[in-house]
Amino acid sequence: xxxxxxxxxxxxxxxxxxxxxxxxxxxxxxxxxxxxxxxxxxxxxxxxxxxxxxxxxxxxxxxxxxxxxxxxxxxxxxxxxxxxxxxxxxxxxxxxxxxxxxxxxxxxxxxxxxxx
Amino acid sequence: xxxxxxxxxxxxxxxxxxxxxxxxxxxxxxxxxxxxxxxxxxxxxxxxxxxxxxxxxxxxxxxxxxxxxxxxxxxxxxxxxxxxxxxxxxxxxxxxxxxxxxxxxxxxxxxxx
Numbered sequence: 001x002x003x004x005x006x007x008x009x010x011x012x013x014x015x016x017x018x019x020x021x022x023x024x025x026x027x028x029x030x031x032x033x034x035x036x037x038x039x040x041x042x043x044x045x046x047x048x049x050x051x052x053x054x055x056x057x058x059x060x061x062x063x064x065x066x067x068x069x070x071x072x073x074x075x076x077x078x079x080x081x082x083x084x085x086x087x088x089x090x091x092x093x094x095x096x097x098x099x100x101x102x103x104x105x106x107x108x109x110x111x112x113x114x115x116x
Numbered sequence: 117x118x119x120x121x122x123x124x125x126x127x128x129x130x131x132x133x134x135x136x137x138x139x140x141x142x143x144x145x146x147x148x149x150x151x152x153x154x155x156x157x158x159x160x161x162x163x164x165x166x167x168x169x170x171x172x173x174x175x176x177x178x179x180x181x182x183x184x185x186x187x188x189x190x191x192x193x194x195x196x197x198x199x200x201x202x203x204x205x206x207x208x209x210x211x212x213x214x215x216x217x218x219x220x221x222x223x224x225x226x227x228x229x
Contacts, residue, residue: 004159008181021131041223042219042220043160043203043205043219043222044219045216045218048216056216082141091159091160100132104150104162104165105217106161106162107159107160107161108157108159109157109158110158110159
């Protein structure tokens with residue numbers, strides 16, 4: 001299996017621009033997670049989906065952030081407009097079932113976003 | 117109450133030594149405690165996990181010790197090797213929010229040869 005695939009791996013953009021991060025979960029996994037990692041705040045869960053339905057988006061920082069999962073094999077995280085404080089590494093992870101014991105979350109390699 | 121506090125932030129251990137990373141939590145509903153290992157430029161990967169019905173779990177050189185009454189758990193790496201140099205995260209979740217892992221701040225471990 002190819003694992004969780006994320007694109008792009010690196011993104012540099014200017015403040016105010018729209019940014020779209022993409023994720024392909026592991027085939028057969030029905031839960032998908034978006035995380036943000038920064039030095040200051042560590043690893044934060046932004047949103048997760050189960051069977052393509054958003055279950056908990058309480059970690060989404062503000063309305064500038066939106067996530068979609070149109071089908072079981074693709075998800076996007078969009079930031080519009082982007083701000084310098086959005087600079088971070090964004091991880092996508094997937095798991096079978098509902099996560100937790102026996103349903104390990106597998107992380108992708110991440111997208112390093114820099115907003116100038 | 118949802119926080120997981122991890123210490124130390126960084127740790128340097130000589131090759132062959134024992135590395136110990138500690139985590140503490142407040143939410144008594146937490147019942148799943150995984151440890152993740154992250155190498156530079158990579159995503160975190162599950163290393164070992166424990167449920168609170170046991171006080172210790174060992175997998176090779178890696179051991180989780182769990183103290184339910186103190187609400188603390190720790191990762192011990194025996195015979196630490198340079199290849200163990202990475203950032204380690206503890207995490208926790210409860211059955212109700214099983215998908216929602218709360219992560220500690222991470223510990224950057226360096227094993228000197």
